[in-house]
Amino acid sequence: QKEVEQNSGPLSVPEGAIASLNCTYSDRGSQSFFWYRQYSGKSPELIMSIYSNGDKEDGRFTAQLNKASQYVSLLIRDSQPSDSATYLCAVTPLSSGYNKLIFGAGTRLAVHP
Amino acid sequence: GAVVSQHPSRVICKSGTSVKIECRSLDFQATTMFWYRQFPKQSLMLMATSNEGSKATYEQGVEKDKFLINHASLTLSTLTVTSAHPEDSSFYICSARDEFGSGTQLSVL
Numbered sequence: 001q002k003e004v005e006q007n008s009g010p011l012s013v014p015e016g017a018i019a020s021l022n023c024t025y026s027d028r029g030s031q032s033f034f035w036y037r038q039y040s041g042k043s044p045e046l047i048m049s050i051y052s053n054g055d056k057e058d059g060r061f062t063a064q065l066n067k068a069s070q071y072v073s074l075l076i077r078d079s080q081p082s083d084s085a086t087y088l089c090a091v092t093p094l095s096s097g098y099n100k101l102i103f104g105a106g107t108r109l110a111v112h113p
Numbered sequence: 114g115a116v117v118s119q120h121p122s123r124v125i126c127k128s129g130t131s132v133k134i135e136c137r138s139l140d141f142q143a144t145t146m147f148w149y150r151q152f153p154k155q156s157l158m159l160m161a162t163s164n165e166g167s168k169a170t171y172e173q174g175v176e177k178d179k180f181l182i183n184h185a186s187l188t189l190s191t192l193t194v195t196s197a198h199p200e201d202s203s204f205y206i207c208s209a210r211d212e213f214g215s216g217t218q219l220s221v222l
Contacts, residue, residue: 034211043119043206043216044157089158099145101208105156 003027003069006089006104016049019076023104026070029094033065033072036088038106044088048074079111116140119207119214126197127222134192135219136163136207140186143185143209148180151204151216163207197221 005024015107021035032051036044048063050056050072056063062075072091075082086106093102117185118137126132136146149157161182162170169182181193194201202221205215 036213038169041204041218049211061168073115090166100159101147101211104158112189 001099002104003092003093003102004089004104006087006107007107008105010108010110011107012112013079015079015081015111017079017111018109019079019109020044021074021076021085021089021107021109022071023073023089024071025089025091025093027091027093027095028067028070030067030091032069032092033063034090035061035063035072035074035103036090036103037083038088040086047087076109079109081111081113084109085110117184117207117209117212117214120218121217123220125220125222128198129196131167131221132194132197134194134205134207134219135211136190136192136214137207141210144183144187145209146190147189147208148182148190149206150171150206153192153205157206160192163192169178185188 003026035048037047038044050063050065053065060077064073086108088106089104090101117141124132146163149158151157157171158172160175163182163184165184171177184190185204199221204216204218206216
């Protein structure tokens with residue numbers, strides 16, 4: 001079982017719609033959770049971090065964490081073509097002493113006009 | 114602006130040569146930095162944890178003698194790919210805290 005799992009996509013949504021990206025993780029003791037956006041050929045850029053159960057909103061982005069179910073999601077409201085990118089979920093697992101960021105394979109999002 | 118600076122952004126080299134990549138934290142001290150490698154259409158794979166003033170910690174399957182890491186100061190870590198071969202061609206990215214450098218695209222001919 002992979003430590004962090006994401007659906008590779010592509011997830012295709014129309015402009016203006018809500019994009020929902022999901023991520024599950026295997027280490028129940030994981031402490032910190034991150035969503036990164038990566039454009040082709042570029043390094044990842046941090047969008048959201050979340051540490052406790054519930055929702056965290058920042059502009060058009062909402063991160064949701066459910067530690068009991070071991071999943072974290074990212075909602076993008078009013079999706080724009082510029083949101084088209086690969087979204088990477090990352091966690092700091094207990095097994096690494098919370099020192100390492102372990103990434104999922106990423107979900108490719110395509111927002112079409 | 115970027116808080117983690119990485120250079121060079123792109124390197125093309127001949128097989129057998131060594132390549133050094135620098136990663137700097139610009140406005141904070143980083144006792145720990147991380148080096149990742151990413152092949153096309155794949156996720157980031159952690160290669161090693163760079164520890165200031167001590168030896169790097171390598172992930173399983175990563176050759177420490179091939180990927181030399183030096184973290185001599187609190188703001189600089191370097192990764193040297195020794196005797197590079199075409200299969201080492203990849204996108205190398207460093208990070209400190211939760212920020213990433215801009216990445217280095219290495220192409221070995």
